[in-house]
Amino acid sequence: MAKEDPVRYVCVNCGFSTVTRTGKCPLCGQWGTLEAAEPAGARSDKYGAKAEVVSSVSVTPPKRLSSGIHEVDRVLGGGLVPGGVVLIGGQPGIGKSTLLLQVGGQVASRGTSALYISGEESAAQVALRAARLGVSSEKLLLYCGGDLEDALSNVRSQNAGLFILDSVQAVRAPNETGWPGTPNQVRAAAQLAVDVARAANVPAVLVGHITKDGRLAGPMLLEHMVDTVLTFSGEGYSSHRMLRAMKNRYGNTDELGIFEMRENGLAAVEDKSGLYWNRSDTAVPGVAMTIALEGSTPLVAEIQTLASPTAFPYPKRTSRGMDLNRFQLLAAVLEKRAGIPCGGCDLYLNVAGGLSIQDPSADLAACVSLASALKDKPLRSECCYLGEVGLAGEVRPVTRVMARLKEAERLGLKRAVVSGKERGEFWGPKEFTGMKIQRVDNLSEALSDVF
Numbered sequence: 001m002a003k004e005d006p007v008r009y010v011c012v013n014c015g016f017s018t019v020t021r022t023g024k025c026p027l028c029g030q031w032g033t034l035e036a037a038e039p040a041g042a043r044s045d046k047y048g049a050k051a052e053v054v055s056s057v058s059v060t061p062p063k064r065l066s067s068g069i070h071e072v073d074r075v076l077g078g079g080l081v082p083g084g085v086v087l088i089g090g091q092p093g094i095g096k097s098t099l100l101l102q103v104g105g106q107v108a109s110r111g112t113s114a115l116y117i118s119g120e121e122s123a124a125q126v127a128l129r130a131a132r133l134g135v136s137s138e139k140l141l142l143y144c145g146g147d148l149e150d151a152l153s154n155v156r157s158q159n160a161g162l163f164i165l166d167s168v169q170a171v172r173a174p175n176e177t178g179w180p181g182t183p184n185q186v187r188a189a190a191q192l193a194v195d196v197a198r199a200a201n202v203p204a205v206l207v208g209h210i211t212k213d214g215r216l217a218g219p220m221l222l223e224h225m226v227d228t229v230l231t232f233s234g235e236g237y238s239s240h241r242m243l244r245a246m247k248n249r250y251g252n253t254d255e256l257g258i259f260e261m262r263e264n265g266l267a268a269v270e271d272k273s274g275l276y277w278n279r280s281d282t283a284v285p286g287v288a289m290t291i292a293l294e295g296s297t298p299l300v301a302e303i304q305t306l307a308s309p310t311a312f313p314y315p316k317r318t319s320r321g322m323d324l325n326r327f328q329l330l331a332a333v334l335e336k337r338a339g340i341p342c343g344g345c346d347l348y349l350n351v352a353g354g355l356s357i358q359d360p361s362a363d364l365a366a367c368v369s370l371a372s373a374l375k376d377k378p379l380r381s382e383c384c385y386l387g388e389v390g391l392a393g394e395v396r397p398v399t400r401v402m403a404r405l406k407e408a409e410r411l412g413l414k415r416a417v418v419s420g421k422e423r424g425e426f427w428g429p430k431e432f433t434g435m436k437i438q439r440v441d442n443l444s445e446a447l448s449d450v451f
């Protein structure tokens with residue numbers, strides 16, 4: 001049979017349908033019950049079916065299953081959806097198995113059976129981790145082994161309300177050639193897991209390995225087969241881990257979950273915004289604060305720049321945490337529009353704590369920080385700068401300014417500099433009791449207050 005013309009197989013016993021031919025039905029566990037439903041090339045019985053009026057389709061919002069970890073639920077858009085499949089990708093050793101074992105343990109301790117399928121580790125290894133994490137519910141079931149068909153048959157037979165497959169690269173799909181982890185195998189394994197989740201109407205979480213350049217290993221269409229794609233990431237030197245949604249059919253992709261890897265597992269970081277901010281009492285030249293948005297989470301970012309005179313005709317520009325081209329552009333705008341020469345200096349920019357900022361709202365902070373470094377004068381302490389800087393030196397409004405300002409106030413900052421074009425009467429003194437808000441139209445105006 002040609003690969004591009006797959007037949008669906010339907011179990012005559014339980015009605016389970018899949019494109020992967022299996023000897024044993026992964027849902028009801030019966031042998032030899034799968035039969036081809038549509039011979040290749042045949043038109044389906046549904047041919048000629050009428051299109052429906054969207055508003056006439058009856059819908060009931062899915063009843064979500066809480067993962068038991070608030071941060072995970074928030075990133076998922078409110079919890080796991082029955083029949084919905086989540087794929088979580090992350091670098092080796094980042095903590096995927098740890099997180100999911102904790103999720104399994106939480107779900108089980110709330111009375112729903114959770115099946116953890118490990119194709120990579122032995123039962124002893126998983127049990128040891130479970131003991132370290134303090135996961136010990138009777139409803140947490142463990143299947144260790146590479147036979148996916150066999151593993152999945154436990155979903156129905158053990159009445160699992162959630163299954164976790166760790167990982168799609170480590171299990172063997174039936175009737176597919178090649179080693180586990182090869183594109184065909186990964187595609188077939190993921191498809192079978194998706195089919196079982198849909199048929200049994202239980203949520204599923206699949207672990208996917210990522211390649212060196214950060215893509216999910218295996219076939220490209222893996223991301224399309226599932227409903228939600230999460231990434232779990234972190235820097236090697238830090239114990240913080242970030243959970244983000246790259247795609248979500250059941251919620252937005254704005255939320256960010258931050259965890260700390262501890263001896264007894266991953267603990268959610270509740271107060272995220274001050275994570276990258278090192279409260280310091282001494283004002284140092286070249287340091288400016290801004291409130292960046294990571295999804296919908298405001299984070300205080302500390303932008304540091306250093307300017308040192310150079311003897312070379314081509315001064316050096318280095319940037320970490322902000323796009324280098326953006327930094328060079330801002331340095332040029334500062335020189336041309338605010339009259340602060342920087343041609344004779346090597347310039348370095350760093351966003352403290354390893355944070356990476358894509359948000360243009362950090363432009364103003366980068367510019368004042370650079371001006372402060374070049375003039376070797378510190379900026380006001382406890383002040384944040386929010387604004388995008390244009391080529392004409394104008395300071396433009398930023399998105400969700402109110403959320404950022406509220407966060408700045410909550411953290412005890414005393415002053416904020418924003419664009420004069422920021423709309424609304426909302427910042428009367430009653431809005432911000434503890435913080436002075438200053439509006440500026442351009443870079444020169446922002447700097448005149450400082451120097």
Ligand SMILES: Nc1ncnc2c1ncn2[C@@H]1O[C@H](COP(=O)(O)OP(=O)(O)OP(=O)(O)O)[C@@H](O)[C@H]1O
Nearest residue numbers: 090091092093094095096097098099261262263264
């Ligand atoms: N005893 C321990 N104390 C503290 N942290 C530990 C301990 N053992 C493991 N870890 C942490 O857990 C991490 C491994 O987590 P985990 O096995 O969940 O990662 P993973 O993403 O599933 O990796 P893989 O891709 O190899 O399956 C280690 O890198 C380490 O940071």
Ligand SMILES: [Mg+2]
Nearest residue numbers: 096097098166
């Ligand atoms: Mg693992």
